[in-house]
Amino acid sequence: MKKYELMTIYPIEDEKFKDGTEKVKAVLAQFGATVEKEESYGDRDLAYEIAKQKRGRFVLFTVKANPAKIVEINTQFRLNNNLLKSLFVKLDDKEAK
Template identity: 75%
Template structure:
């Protein structure tokens, strides 16, 4: 299991935000990843329009996951309607 930071961007509407975060948590659990930390960065302007949205609500997750499952998790994230963007970054533990 490697440690990753997962930055996610959701629509700013409360119901879509809640649905999106629940979907992300469920997908991570489905693939055996564990969430160690969840940190909200609030609403921010997007550099470019994503799914017809100009603002997004940012949340940073710290996750332990099997490296072989990351591509499968990303594929599921792309199917999630209430998730605008996501990015995994591996944390080097020194």
């Protein structure tokens, strides 16, 4: 298991945000990943329009996951209509502690 940071962007509507975060956590659990920390970065303007949205709600997850499952997790994320964007960043061993 490697440690990753997962940045996610959701629509700012409360229902879509809650549904999106629940689905993200469910997909992570489905593939055996564990969420160690969840940080909300609030609503921010997007650099460019995504799915006709000019603002998004940002959430940063610290996750432990099997590196072989990251591609499958990203595929499932694309099916989530309430998730505008996501990005996994692998943490170095020094950063992971």
